Amino acid sequence: MSVVYINSAACISIQDTLNAQFFQNLKSENFTQIVKAIEPNYKEFIPPAMSRRMSKTVKMSSVASHFALKEAGIEKPDAIIVGTGMGCSQDSEKFLKNVLENNEEFLTPTYFIQSTHNTVAGQIALGLQCHAYNFTYVNTSSALEFSFLDAKLQINDGEADNILVGSTDEQTDRTMALYKLNNTIKKDENFPVDYLQSTTDGVIWAEGASFFVLGKNKTEKSYAQLKDIKISSRLDVAETQQFIEDFLAKNDLTNNDIDAVILGFSGDAKSDVYYTETMDLFNDSALLYYKHLSGEFNTASGFSTFMACHILKNQEIPEVMMINTVKKEGIKNILLYNHLGGNDHSLVLLEKA
Structure with missing residues (x-):
């Protein structure tokens, strides 16, 4: 099998990972049940009229993919593959809320259309006007790894030279409330968290988006x-x-x-x-x-x-x-x-x- 290179990497997370100096400024999070990602100024990348209609995960992914493609020097990839565990859950919750509040009548279709898991990959393709292979993997914590596997196989089979691969997940109020109820998220009395020697169940929940360009050729910027x-x-x-x-x-x-x-x-x-x-x-x-x-x-x-x-x-x-x-x-x-x-x-x- 031929070698597959990771030629760029971009990340939006609870760290300031879009900053070039992030490596020296990493900070541990031990005290908060739910931590939100540090978001960029979306106006610099997405027209405000479009941004208002996008969920957080779509916006994070659009910016992270922009940085990944720019670093790799690729305008249009040969494929776009995205992995996600929860997809566009904010729009899913909004749609279900509308169903309940309107007694299943007079529903606007926008939230439903934008709630599907493949909205992220589709929006990136629309922004790039890229008509190539476009796929989304929804495999909980191994969604990114399945995406990598797909991209690797395509490059090895000669079906693509450069592929944009990413992962993304966002938080939603209702889901976070349920995670607290079923003890997925740590209780207040279990803080601060000792990650290596913990004796209690549950986690600190966060969100983020990471995008990479995989290619068959090594470049000066290959990681x-x-x-x-x-x-x-x-x-x-x-x-x-x-x-x-x-x-x-x-x-x-x-x-x-x-x-x-x-x-x-x-x-x-x-x-x-x-x-x-x-x-x-x-x-x-x-x-x-x-x-x-x-x-x-x-x-x-x-x-x-x-x-x-x-x-x-x-x-x-x-x-x-x-x-x-x-x-x-x-x-x-x-x-x-x-x-x-x-x-x-x-x-x-x-x-x-």
């Missing part, structure tokens, strides 16, 4: 090689190490070949045991975590991929991400491991470009 992806919807804790070792063996690697491992510790004691189990495999690797910087949401792995790209390009690991004290002279291979609540496990292997 990484996308080597391989593995996804499993269900996994027992006892199977974790074998799951990872099989993946490494498939790529002719051993544990010692991995310079850094980025784990999705979320502060949820019940599901973080998978990551604790993983750490025992990598005594000689730099162990990192990231959800204290991004919060938890369906496609939070987009943030970890974004960070991994910058770590490989800069050959530098932010201190705020480090679990142990291992520091390699050079960072060549990074393994990303993520799941959401113990389901939909994904492994992504990145190599220095």
